[in-house]
Amino acid sequence: xxxxxxxxxxxxxxxxxxxxxxxxxxxxxxxxxxxxxxxxxxxxxxxxxxxxxxxxxxxxxxxxxxxxxxxxxxxxxxxxxxxxxxxxxxxxxxxxxxxxxxxxxxxxxxxxxxxxxxxxxxxxxxxxxxxxxxxxxxxxxxxxxxxxxxxxxxxxxxxxxxxxxxxxxxxxxxxxxxxxxxxxxxxxxxxxxxxxxxxxxxxxxxxxxxxxxxxxxxxxxxxxxxxxxxxxxxxxxxxxxxxxxxxxxxxxxxxxxxxxxxxxxxxxxxxxxxxxxxxxxxxxxxxxxxxxxxxxxxxxxxxxxxxxxxxxxxxxxxxxxxxxxxxxxxxxxxxxxxxxxxxxxxxxxxxxxxxxxxxxxxxxxxxxxxxxxxxxxxxxxxxxxxxxxxxxxxxxxxxxxxxx
Numbered sequence: 001x002x003x004x005x006x007x008x009x010x011x012x013x014x015x016x017x018x019x020x021x022x023x024x025x026x027x028x029x030x031x032x033x034x035x036x037x038x039x040x041x042x043x044x045x046x047x048x049x050x051x052x053x054x055x056x057x058x059x060x061x062x063x064x065x066x067x068x069x070x071x072x073x074x075x076x077x078x079x080x081x082x083x084x085x086x087x088x089x090x091x092x093x094x095x096x097x098x099x100x101x102x103x104x105x106x107x108x109x110x111x112x113x114x115x116x117x118x119x120x121x122x123x124x125x126x127x128x129x130x131x132x133x134x135x136x137x138x139x140x141x142x143x144x145x146x147x148x149x150x151x152x153x154x155x156x157x158x159x160x161x162x163x164x165x166x167x168x169x170x171x172x173x174x175x176x177x178x179x180x181x182x183x184x185x186x187x188x189x190x191x192x193x194x195x196x197x198x199x200x201x202x203x204x205x206x207x208x209x210x211x212x213x214x215x216x217x218x219x220x221x222x223x224x225x226x227x228x229x230x231x232x233x234x235x236x237x238x239x240x241x242x243x244x245x246x247x248x249x250x251x252x253x254x255x256x257x258x259x260x261x262x263x264x265x266x267x268x269x270x271x272x273x274x275x276x277x278x279x280x281x282x283x284x285x286x287x288x289x290x291x292x293x294x295x296x297x298x299x300x301x302x303x304x305x306x307x308x309x310x311x312x313x314x315x316x317x318x319x320x321x322x323x324x325x326x327x328x329x330x331x332x333x334x335x336x337x338x339x340x341x342x343x344x345x346x347x348x349x350x351x352x353x354x355x356x357x358x359x360x361x362x363x364x365x366x367x368x369x370x371x372x373x374x375x376x377x378x379x380x381x382x383x384x385x386x387x388x389x390x391x392x393x394x395x396x397x398x399x400x401x402x403x404x
Contacts, residue, residue, distance in 0.1 A: 182279070243273050
């Protein structure tokens with residue numbers, strides 16, 4: 001039987017980042033249980049990508065993985081163009097809209113999930129105090145007075161002071177602890193794919209709000225700067241139709257939906273679709289069990305903030321678990337209040353944006369267009385939105401703070 005300070009269930013991006021952050025903050029022994037193998041990095045882009053803001057970049061730099069990530073494919077962007085397909089309103093964000101002392105030259109980075117995970121995994125493997133268990137899944141968690149017993153079907157059990165559930169939206173850890181969820185079906189499916197855009201992406205993230213939901217074009221690293229990852233949020237029925245279309249018909253539908261702003265669009269490879277659901281765990285901390293990332297919360301991808309929120313969980317948990325100035329119970333209570341409030345604020349913001357672009361009558365569309373145009377012209381409002389996109393927030397965890 002092996003004993004650890006922290007057992008992390010889930011070796012995805014957030015789980016691995018949690019392990020590295022804990023090791024950076026304190027001399028602790030960490031176990032990671034995950035049976036999902038690393039994806040090979042091939043010439044074909046991963047259809048699952050993340051939009052990282054500067055707070056996440058700073059966090060990954062401090063974990064000593066940013067260089068490894070940037071040595072693989074990554075695409076920075078300095079501009080963002082958002083428009084309403086049902087009106088004349090639009091927003092144009094440019095990194096030069098804010099003072100040079102307030103940014104690092106980028107609005108953000110689009111990076112394939114498989115590349116981020118591989119860099120984190122390889123960095124964790126270099127640490128002798130992080131031990132991987134990859135042969136089989138856990139079968140049970142049993143709570144003791146001062147520790148948690150985690151058992152496998154055939155391997156020797158693990159004993160840990162704390163267990164971190166970083167095992168995704170359908171968290172086994174959360175279910176084992178019977179932690180209740182607040183959830184709402186967005187009645188949207190997200191169709192994701194890699195596409196080639198005739199006019200190129202121009203280091204810009206593009207997003208159009210259609211009657212059925214938002215369609216985002218996220219710039220990808222490529223020789224001719226003409227590849228994008230799309231996230232098309234739409235009704236389940238239309239998502240099914242889009243997946244069933246021939247490539248030729250899909251390309252026509254995508255080009256039309258984007259108003260031709262990126263030229264003719266051509267899908268490259270597979271199309272995937274998955275349902276979108278808002279989830280919010282009633283407890284982020286349950287005795288010695290702690291939830292991070294999608295195990296604690298999932299949000300609509302329209303602003304690309306999911307993994308950034310998860311990295312903040314990892315950073316905050318490492319800070320609180322290693323804080324010697326307060327008791328462990330008080331530290332975890334603080335973590336729960338901190339992260340639940342942040343997640344709820346993000347969920348509410350996503351819901352407000354989604355509702356604002358839900359099809360409305362003509363007078364409301366007119367007002368919406370005026371509002372977007374005013375924001376686009378008002379420098380203080382634009383600067384505030386850009387800083388929020390960069391990750392500037394009140395009370396950022398230490399490892400995620402943006403320091404010039």
